Amino acid sequence: MLKGKNINFFLKTIRGHVKNNLELYDVKYEFTHDRIYIHYQEQDEEAVIAKLAMIPGIYSISVIYNAKPNIEDIIKVSIEVLDKHLTDKDRSIKIDTKRADKSFPLKSLEFTQKVAPEILRQMDRDVLVDVHHPDQTLHIEIRRDQTFIYLNQIKMMGGFPYGVAGKGLMMMSGGLDSPIAAYLAMKQGIEVELIHFESTPLTPLESVQKVIDLAKILSQYTKKGKIVCHMVPFIDIHTALLKDIYDPYIITVMRRMMYRIAENVAKSNKMMCLLNGESVGQVASQTLESMRAIEEVTVMPILRPLITYDKIDIIEIAKNINTYKTSIKPFNDCCSVYVPRNPVTKPRGYMAERYEQKLDFSLVDKAIEHMITIEITPQTNFEINAYGFAVKDAYEAYLKEGSETLD
Numbered sequence: 001m002l003k004g005k006n007i008n009f010f011l012k013t014i015r016g017h018v019k020n021n022l023e024l025y026d027v028k029y030e031f032t033h034d035r036i037y038i039h040y041q042e043q044d045e046e047a048v049i050a051k052l053a054m055i056p057g058i059y060s061i062s063v064i065y066n067a068k069p070n071i072e073d074i075i076k077v078s079i080e081v082l083d084k085h086l087t088d089k090d091r092s093i094k095i096d097t098k099r100a101d102k103s104f105p106l107k108s109l110e111f112t113q114k115v116a117p118e119i120l121r122q123m124d125r126d127v128l129v130d131v132h133h134p135d136q137t138l139h140i141e142i143r144r145d146q147t148f149i150y151l152n153q154i155k156m157m158g159g160f161p162y163g164v165a166g167k168g169l170m171m172m173s174g175g176l177d178s179p180i181a182a183y184l185a186m187k188q189g190i191e192v193e194l195i196h197f198e199s200t201p202l203t204p205l206e207s208v209q210k211v212i213d214l215a216k217i218l219s220q221y222t223k224k225g226k227i228v229c230h231m232v233p234f235i236d237i238h239t240a241l242l243k244d245i246y247d248p249y250i251i252t253v254m255r256r257m258m259y260r261i262a263e264n265v266a267k268s269n270k271m272m273c274l275l276n277g278e279s280v281g282q283v284a285s286q287t288l289e290s291m292r293a294i295e296e297v298t299v300m301p302i303l304r305p306l307i308t309y310d311k312i313d314i315i316e317i318a319k320n321i322n323t324y325k326t327s328i329k330p331f332n333d334c335c336s337v338y339v340p341r342n343p344v345t346k347p348r349g350y351m352a353e354r355y356e357q358k359l360d361f362s363l364v365d366k367a368i369e370h371m372i373t374i375e376i377t378p379q380t381n382f383e384i385n386a387y388g389f390a391v392k393d394a395y396e397a398y399l400k401e402g403s404e405t406l407d
Helices: 006-021 042-052 071-085 108-122 177-187 205-221 235-244 247-268 288-295 311-320 349-356 362-369 392-401
Strands: 028-031 036-039 065-067 092-099 136-142 147-150 166-171 190-198 227-233 273-275 372-376
Touching: 006 028, 006 036, 006 042, 065 071, 071 108, 071 136, 071 147, 092 108, 108 136, 166 177, 166 247, 177 190, 177 205, 177 273, 177 311, 190 205, 190 247, 190 273, 205 227, 205 372, 227 247, 227 362, 235 247, 235 362, 247 273, 247 288, 247 349, 247 362, 288 349
Parallel strands: 092 136, 166 190, 166 273, 190 227
Antiparallel strands: 028 036, 065 147, 136 147, 227 372
C-alpha cells in the first residue's frame, strides 16, 4: 500500500529491526523488494517465530520447505507439507505456482495443471480443489537452484516499522489500558517513551513495580529491545490536590497537572505527541467534556489509540501480548487510589482554572526536577519492594547495589 520514496526507508527500517531481534541466532538473510528470506537452524524455529512476532510492520510469515527444482521432488515435498499441516477442517486446497526462474520449461499455470492431479492422487487423504475459496493454499515458488514450498501464513503484528512515525510520550499507569495504547502506537510506527506519576506512600510501591513489569513486556517490541521510562514523584502535587481542590474536580485538575508535566518532558526530549489510554465514556474523566477541559492546558497533539475500543477488545489484546495478568494486580496508581464520590462528568476549563489558583505551581517544576529516568529491557530484574522515588539518591543506590545495602 506504500508508494513513492517512503518504501525503501520503511524496508530498510524493518530489515534492521529483524537483524537486531535475531542477532543471537545462526541465521542468513535474502532481501527482496517486499520479502525477507531467513535461513535458520531447525532447532531455533520456535524462538525465531516468537521474535518475529514482536516486530511491527511484518504482516505475515511462512515456514518454507525446500525441494529440488524438478517435478518429482516438488511433488514429493508438496505431499509431505500437506500431510503434515492440513487439519481435519481443511477440505479443499488451491495450488499456486510462481516461476521465479523463467528458464524453467513449464509456465506457472502449466506446471500447476501438471502437478496438481499427481499431488492429490498420492496424498493420504481426500481433498478437493477449490481455486476460488480454498481452505488452504499450497505455494510453490520455483527458483534456479531450489524450490520453495509453503502452506501456512502466520499472521504477525502488521502496522508500520517501529519509529518511522516519530516519537511520542505515553502517559503510563499500571492498568489495562495504557500498555495496550502503547502497544498499538508502537504497531503504527511510533517510538514510545513512558512517563509514570507515582505517589508513594499514598499509592503502594507495588503499583510502581507493575509499571516496570509492563515496560519490560513492551520493550520487546522496540527496535533495540529497551524502553525509556520517566518516573515522576507526584506525591506533593497529589497531597495538595486532596487538600485544596473542590472534591468533584480533583481528577480533572490532577489530569491537567499531569498533562503540564508530560508536555514539558516531551518537549525537552524532542517528542512530537502525547499518548494515553483513554476510551470515550469509560470513566468520568474520559467523557468528551472532560477530555476537552483537561487538554486545554497543552498545545501538543494528544493521541488516544483506544479511543473507540470496548473493554472486551482491550482485554483480548492484553491477554495476547501478556500484559493482562500484570495489569489486573490489585495495586492502584494515583489516578485510581482516590476517586471522588461524585466526580464531575462535564467539567469546564474555566472552573478547573479557578480551583487551580489555590495550588503552588512551583510543585510542577519540582516534580520535573526530581524525575528519574530509567532504561528498561526484558532482562531488567530489580524489584521495587522497599523504597519509593521520593529520595533520588536512595533509588539510584537501590538500582546499583540492591535493597539489602540501604540503611
